[in-house]
Amino acid sequence: MSHIEAPDPKPRHRPSRGPRTEMPARPAEERARDFDEVNLGYSEEQAIAEAERCLQCKNATCIEGCPVNIDIKSFIGHIINREYAEGVAVLKERNALPAVCGRVCPQEEQCEASCVLGKKGEPVAIGRLERWLGDFDLACDLEGRCKPEVGEDTGFKVAVVGSGPAGLACAGELRRFGHAVTVFESLHALGGVLTYGIPEFRLPKSIVQAEIEMLAIMGVEFVKDIVVGATYTVDELMTEQGYDAVFVGNGAGLPVFLGIPGENLNGVYSANEFLTRVNLMKGYEFPKADTPVWRGRKVAVIGGGNVAMDAARTAKRLGAEEVFLVYRRSEEEMPARREEVHHAREEGIEFKMLCSPSEVVGKDGWATGLVTTRMELGEPDDSGRRAPVCVMDSEFTIDCDTVIVAVGTRANPLLPKTTPDLELTSRGYIVANDHGATSKPGVFAGGDIVTGSATVILAMGAGKRSAQAIDRWLAGTSR
Numbered sequence: 001m002s003h004i005e006a007p008d009p010k011p012r013h014r015p016s017r018g019p020r021t022e023m024p025a026r027p028a029e030e031r032a033r034d035f036d037e038v039n040l041g042y043s044e045e046q047a048i049a050e051a052e053r054c055l056q057c058k059n060a061t062c063i064e065g066c067p068v069n070i071d072i073k074s075f076i077g078h079i080i081n082r083e084y085a086e087g088v089a090v091l092k093e094r095n096a097l098p099a100v101c102g103r104v105c106p107q108e109e110q111c112e113a114s115c116v117l118g119k120k121g122e123p124v125a126i127g128r129l130e131r132w133l134g135d136f137d138l139a140c141d142l143e144g145r146c147k148p149e150v151g152e153d154t155g156f157k158v159a160v161v162g163s164g165p166a167g168l169a170c171a172g173e174l175r176r177f178g179h180a181v182t183v184f185e186s187l188h189a190l191g192g193v194l195t196y197g198i199p200e201f202r203l204p205k206s207i208v209q210a211e212i213e214m215l216a217i218m219g220v221e222f223v224k225d226i227v228v229g230a231t232y233t234v235d236e237l238m239t240e241q242g243y244d245a246v247f248v249g250n251g252a253g254l255p256v257f258l259g260i261p262g263e264n265l266n267g268v269y270s271a272n273e274f275l276t277r278v279n280l281m282k283g284y285e286f287p288k289a290d291t292p293v294w295r296g297r298k299v300a301v302i303g304g305g306n307v308a309m310d311a312a313r314t315a316k317r318l319g320a321e322e323v324f325l326v327y328r329r330s331e332e333e334m335p336a337r338r339e340e341v342h343h344a345r346e347e348g349i350e351f352k353m354l355c356s357p358s359e360v361v362g363k364d365g366w367a368t369g370l371v372t373t374r375m376e377l378g379e380p381d382d383s384g385r386r387a388p389v390c391v392m393d394s395e396f397t398i399d400c401d402t403v404i405v406a407v408g409t410r411a412n413p414l415l416p417k418t419t420p421d422l423e424l425t426s427r428g429y430i431v432a433n434d435h436g437a438t439s440k441p442g443v444f445a446g447g448d449i450v451t452g453s454a455t456v457i458l459a460m461g462a463g464k465r466s467a468q469a470i471d472r473w474l475a476g477t478s479r
């Protein structure tokens, strides 16, 4: 970041508890036409102003609100004191990917929800400050970047399956213990959902790549285009290839459909396929890129989570005239981050709340409409949210040429099928304890493949805890 100059002499902490410092963002009408990042990030001045809102509480409850217990008070204190490199080091102690998490973590439900300032006013914008420090680190040349220390070589070899946040966090931590690590990734690009799912306008891929580059510098070996469970089985890795332990962080990327009539019509996508074509295969640059993507004129996206929001905003950027977000509950129950909902609305996505799809209708093999029924909210269901109930005779059809189904994903059965002694839940997820240990000795697992679709930071936390457990397990084995 070129606007950051040499630190001033340490100023005294002058707390000011005014409103949160707004994050500058590009105007909606401009950004909805391209894939460049929406949020622009704080300037140094804005970061300091926001940091100075922090009360530096004696009992910093925000730390408990963070799933990986980052010492938030300390890194904000370093920003206040203009000790940016020290602030980065505090972040990296617990989180290998601060520039990523600063952008995509649901801080409003985690650390910021526990900020004392939030009780009466607005909490400190912890996520924005994390992003700012993460970007500060990435803007330094390689020499100047914070490089976690690598442990002395132990002679042990660990295989990591999958290069998403769980696999990356596990690999980084294993290197700190001095174990040799190879990450096997089935795709031709690294990063998991960070690369193929979350769009460029929310998380630039150059940031993900720069974070991965640091892991490579720490000695993590990456091997792409290898499907564990097909190219090699887990047992082959542990016997023929000589790995002493295996961490499985292969995510839960198998799309789920609604099972309604018409879902096999042309123009109907899973969000996973749609976003992969656009993000990973750069379909929006076709024919410059090899993979085409169908550009709908009127697009209905089914779902209410971050994935649905990403798909809707991506469709808009591909040139759709109208994009509808169809969700069977109300906006209050939508699991998507508030910021994403706000940005989607600003960009002209039309919200059709309390609408449940029942059929995709079509002509000559192509989708032409989505039949939906109006819903109202009844009693709370198992999730604690009020359950949607059909309104009699309220069926109507949304005129559209594209339907994107974003109602969730599940575990891919390929790896477990070839690893028969791995215990699974009834829904096909790997059973693992809090430290990632599975039913198979030497095999650990974490991230979405254990919890089902969750968040980046939870996947990273699981990867890191598993690395610590692997280290303890290896210490108890003889070579």
Ligand SMILES: Cc1cc2nc3c(=O)[nH]c(=O)nc-3n(C[C@H](O)[C@H](O)[C@H](O)COP(=O)(O)OP(=O)(O)OC[C@H]3O[C@@H](n4cnc5c(N)ncnc54)[C@H](O)[C@@H]3O)c2cc1C
Pocket: 104, 105, 106, 161, 162, 163, 164, 165, 166, 167, 184, 185, 186, 187, 190, 191, 192, 193, 194, 197, 198, 199, 226, 227, 228, 229, 249, 250, 251, 252, 253, 275, 306, 307, 310, 337, 412, 414, 415, 446, 447, 448, 449, 453, 454, 455, 456, 457, 459
């Ligand atoms: C579109 C979208 C938007 C999201 N937005 C947010 C957000 O804003 N904030 C947030 O916190 N979370 C978000 N999430 C959720 C978050 O990205 C996931 O919870 C997280 O990525 C899970 O990490 P993981 O490492 O377990 O799995 P993944 O990220 O899925 O990575 C798994 C990796 O393993 C590879 N793999 C799979 N099978 C094999 C195999 N057999 N052999 C080798 N490699 C294999 C996959 O190709 C992939 O690269 C979003 C998810 C999606 C899909």
